[in-house]
Amino acid sequence: MLSTLHIKNLALIEEEELILGPGLNILTGETGAGKSIMLGALSFALGQKVSKDMLRDPEKDGIVEAVFTVKNDIERARLSEMEVETPDDEVILSRRITENRAVAKINGETVPAQKLKEAGDILLDIHGQHEHQSLLHKKKHLELLDEYGKDEITPLKEKVASSYKEYKTLYKEYSEANVNESDRARELGFLNHEVEEIEEADLQPGEDEEVEELYRKMLNSQKIQASLQEAYSMTGGDNSAGDLIGRALMALKNVSGYDKKIEEFVSALSDADSIISDAAREMSDYISETEYDPGRFSETESRLNLINDLKNKYGKTIEDIIEAGKEKRERIEKLMDYDSYLSDLKKRLENSESALRTATERLTESRKKKAEELNRKVEEALKDLNFNEVHFETAFEERGEYSENGKDIPEFMISTNVGEPLRPLIDTASGGELSRIMLGIKTVLSENDTVDTMIFDEIDSGISGRTAQAVSEKLCDVARRHQVICITHLPQIASMADTHFLIEKTVEGDSTISGIKKLNRDESVEELARMLGGMEITDAVMKNAEEMKSLADVRKNG
Numbered sequence: 001m002l003s004t005l006h007i008k009n010l011a012l013i014e015e016e017e018l019i020l021g022p023g024l025n026i027l028t029g030e031t032g033a034g035k036s037i038m039l040g041a042l043s044f045a046l047g048q049k050v051s052k053d054m055l056r057d058p059e060k061d062g063i064v065e066a067v068f069t070v071k072n073d074i075e076r077a078r079l080s081e082m083e084v085e086t087p088d089d090e091v092i093l094s095r096r097i098t099e100n101r102a103v104a105k106i107n108g109e110t111v112p113a114q115k116l117k118e119a120g121d122i123l124l125d126i127h128g129q130h131e132h133q134s135l136l137h138k139k140k141h142l143e144l145l146d147e148y149g150k151d152e153i154t155p156l157k158e159k160v161a162s163s164y165k166e167y168k169t170l171y172k173e174y175s176e177a178n179v180n181e182s183d184r185a186r187e188l189g190f191l192n193h194e195v196e197e198i199e200e201a202d203l204q205p206g207e208d209e210e211v212e213e214l215y216r217k218m219l220n221s222q223k224i225q226a227s228l229q230e231a232y233s234m235t236g237g238d239n240s241a242g243d244l245i246g247r248a249l250m251a252l253k254n255v256s257g258y259d260k261k262i263e264e265f266v267s268a269l270s271d272a273d274s275i276i277s278d279a280a281r282e283m284s285d286y287i288s289e290t291e292y293d294p295g296r297f298s299e300t301e302s303r304l305n306l307i308n309d310l311k312n313k314y315g316k317t318i319e320d321i322i323e324a325g326k327e328k329r330e331r332i333e334k335l336m337d338y339d340s341y342l343s344d345l346k347k348r349l350e351n352s353e354s355a356l357r358t359a360t361e362r363l364t365e366s367r368k369k370k371a372e373e374l375n376r377k378v379e380e381a382l383k384d385l386n387f388n389e390v391h392f393e394t395a396f397e398e399r400g401e402y403s404e405n406g407k408d409i410p411e412f413m414i415s416t417n418v419g420e421p422l423r424p425l426i427d428t429a430s431g432g433e434l435s436r437i438m439l440g441i442k443t444v445l446s447e448n449d450t451v452d453t454m455i456f457d458e459i460d461s462g463i464s465g466r467t468a469q470a471v472s473e474k475l476c477d478v479a480r481r482h483q484v485i486c487i488t489h490l491p492q493i494a495s496m497a498d499t500h501f502l503i504e505k506t507v508e509g510d511s512t513i514s515g516i517k518k519l520n521r522d523e524s525v526e527e528l529a530r531m532l533g534g535m536e537i538t539d540a541v542m543k544n545a546e547e548m549k550s551l552a553d554v555r556k557n558g
Helices: 035-045 073-081 113-123 129-136 138-148 150-177 181-201 207-219 221-235 241-253 260-289 294-314 318-336 338-384 431-445 465-478 521-533 539-557
Strands: 002-010 013-019 024-028 062-069 090-097 102-106 109-111 124-127 391-398 408-415 453-457 483-487 499-508 511-519
Touching: 002 035, 013 035, 013 511, 024 035, 035 062, 035 090, 035 124, 035 453, 035 483, 073 113, 090 113, 102 113, 109 113, 113 124, 129 138, 129 431, 138 150, 138 338, 138 408, 138 431, 150 338, 181 294, 181 318, 207 294, 221 241, 221 260, 241 260, 294 318, 318 338, 338 391, 338 408, 338 431, 338 465, 431 465, 465 483, 465 539, 499 521, 511 521, 521 539
Parallel strands: 024 483, 024 499, 124 453, 453 483
Antiparallel strands: 002 013, 002 062, 062 090, 090 102, 102 109, 391 408, 499 511
């Protein structure tokens, strides 16, 4: 769950920290107080695009830090797949915003903004006006249906995807396989030439590096010889270092018996003499071994040119060239027995299409079965949300072609009044109805949703009275299984808060600042009274607010 949200230097917020609790977290405040800034800031921390105009003071950095407590094993496993660890069961997502750039971090490590978004999708689910409007698109209906039945549907989708990939590969091969006799003869001649060229080269893995090294050495052999001769003359010839050290040893040995210190000098010079003598001898041997051979140099140069020529034609490495030769031989075998190859390929394609058709039909069957369950449960949830005469169904259309996601195009249909036919949501639902329909669907999905935290913004758009009470009770039900954060202007919803925050706007000097205050029970009742009574809060309004809060407590504990 989202345990802490820290915001600094953004819009109306100078610096605030929101410490949230489990269950239902409610944010209230007058219009323009800055409630939307809270969600905006959280969206920044989850990788959404940031505008420098959001900086309160352009001379200072803006900071948003969201701390999540992760105790859900599925969330922890999905984060681990992203290489995001959860030390002490915590993940910290943060964003530092300047006039020129925004720096994203997870647990203090700089990451791309996209990775923040991926982690945020695992940890949190935001539902605002945009999300409600997405219900009007059929693509969203497929996503929601597959999310509902994911335990059964996901393995079938994976089977369809793998079958589709195999089918498309074979279909492409078969489409490109139909060549006429002259084209086939031309291709065979070309392939035979290429295979012969590769096989005659008789390349060995790693040979290119050895040949390149030998070529460099032979190319610089004269320079190497000159340097070796010079070094040898300085170490192994007359008046060389070796000769002079030998003389020094003879001189010291004549007097070493008179002074023990001299014996140390003799020992040191003996070691030096041995090292220099060995080096000089090895250099002498190497000089005789590395004499320049024009014939061998020409062979090495030709071999290197051949290898590089084959690399230009068939691949960057010798392994690539060898693999290319193997593939060309296989193609030759197909072309030599082309009728048999085509017949076999056609049969494999037919079998692949049959397997894809079977997998797609099973996926469709599963989706329709799960759609019936979803229809029934969403209908029940919508009745709880004051859609008293609602009828909810999922209609299925079929694509003309296969896809990696099957052929299904499901669409949610609804009738909200007796005698009205089922119609697509886009033809029937108002903004307020869409928000309630989304809440109804999300209520059903929340029964097995792995995301711990759900945020609802504008869930109360266009509703009041009994409907508002119904929405508040449904949010309360969702909050039994998830942490819910909800921005609202309705007292019926606010009364259900397990944790209640008030966002207030104040003027200090010539600037306006938004602040966040966590309310205790009495303060929460006072805020409910403000929401009920407006500017004038009478004893009757306070009594009404207290009664509303008490009834909410009974509902939550019931």
